[in-house]
Amino acid sequence: MSIQVVVLGAGGHALSVADAAESSGLEVVGFVKGKSDEGHGSIAHPAIELSEVRIDEVLFTLGIGSNQARRRAYFSLVSEYPLAKFATIIHRTAWVSSSAQIGEASVVLSHASIGPQATLGIGGVLNTGSSLDHQSKLGDFGFLGPGARAAGAVTIGDDAFVGINASLVPGITIGNMSVVGAHSLVLADVPDRCKVFGAPATIRSSKPVDEKHRTPNKPWLRWPVSREPDSGNDVRKTAPERN
Numbered sequence: 001m002s003i004q005v006v007v008l009g010a011g012g013h014a015l016s017v018a019d020a021a022e023s024s025g026l027e028v029v030g031f032v033k034g035k036s037d038e039g040h041g042s043i044a045h046p047a048i049e050l051s052e053v054r055i056d057e058v059l060f061t062l063g064i065g066s067n068q069a070r071r072r073a074y075f076s077l078v079s080e081y082p083l084a085k086f087a088t089i090i091h092r093t094a095w096v097s098s099s100a101q102i103g104e105a106s107v108v109l110s111h112a113s114i115g116p117q118a119t120l121g122i123g124g125v126l127n128t129g130s131s132l133d134h135q136s137k138l139g140d141f142g143f144l145g146p147g148a149r150a151a152g153a154v155t156i157g158d159d160a161f162v163g164i165n166a167s168l169v170p171g172i173t174i175g176n177m178s179v180v181g182a183h184s185l186v187l188a189d190v191p192d193r194c195k196v197f198g199a200p201a202t203i204r205s206s207k208p209v210d211e212k213h214r215t216p217n218k219p220w221l222r223w224p225v226s227r228e229p230d231s232g233n234d235v236r237k238t239a240p241e242r243n
């Protein structure tokens with residue numbers, strides 16, 4: 001019997017995640033909508049309600065592109081349903097080194113590549129054709145956009161977002177919650193909570209920013225479960241005990 005997965009999210013990213021899951025032999029049983037999926041043009045499939053799901057018989061996956069919304073959905077689910085377990089989804093065309101480590105609920109889409117001793121935290125996304133090279137790190141709920149390249153020994157912080165086709169040279173750090181614009185060439189460290197873009201990339205804002213990659217000016221997804229992490233960046237402090 002195949003392993004069944006439920007996708008949290010029902011937009012375009014959810015479609016890609018479902019496709020990756022199916023490519024690796026998992027069975028997608030449905031998509032759970034967030035509130036801002038209502039009326040979204042790219043809703044992928046008929047939605048199911050969490051109440052219809054046998055929590056202990058399926059695995060969950062995060063089909064949500066926004067880092068903040070993905071984090072929120074993860075913590076909402078595991079605090080409301082302590083038995084819920086997340087799959088780590090790796091598209092069958094992705095390359096993952098045997099010495100790489102991938103955290104719970106992360107997603108690696110088609111043709112992405114993860115080099116030796118690289119690590120992904122909880123809920124990370126390596127989008128289509130992106131690469132995280134040797135000894136690099138993508139933090140919890142971080143996002144490497146389609147075609148984005150992190151060279152060796154790059155650190156990408158928690159909740160950081162790297163836009164499509166950006167290039168990060170060896171050894172640099174992208175701070176927590178920072179945003180790297182599409183097609184940027186990043187040559188130096190980026191502090192926490194900064195927005196950078198251009199080639200070479202320069203700091204354009206040092207306030208918390210949203211990635212503006214899909215639904216600008218819309219509120220973050222709200223999920224139909226109520227308990228959420230207290231706040232802030234320390235994922236592990238707020239994460240419930242997991243078996």
Ligand SMILES: CC(C)(COP(=O)(O)OP(=O)(O)OC[C@H]1O[C@@H](n2cnc3c(N)ncnc32)[C@H](O)[C@@H]1OP(=O)(O)O)[C@@H](O)C(=O)NCCC(=O)NCCS
Nearest residue numbers: 145146162163164179180181182183196197198211212213
């Ligand atoms: C960097 C980014 C977040 C900036 O958003 P923003 O702060 O709202 O910026 P604006 O759209 O208001 O643009 C401000 C200016 O910066 C320019 N600009 C924006 N993004 C840029 C980029 N990546 N590279 C170069 N210039 C950029 C705009 O053309 C505009 O120039 P102008 O003032 O001369 O008109 C956004 O443009 C971006 O690159 N997002 C990543 C999208 C992505 O890769 N998504 C992947 C989805 S899977």
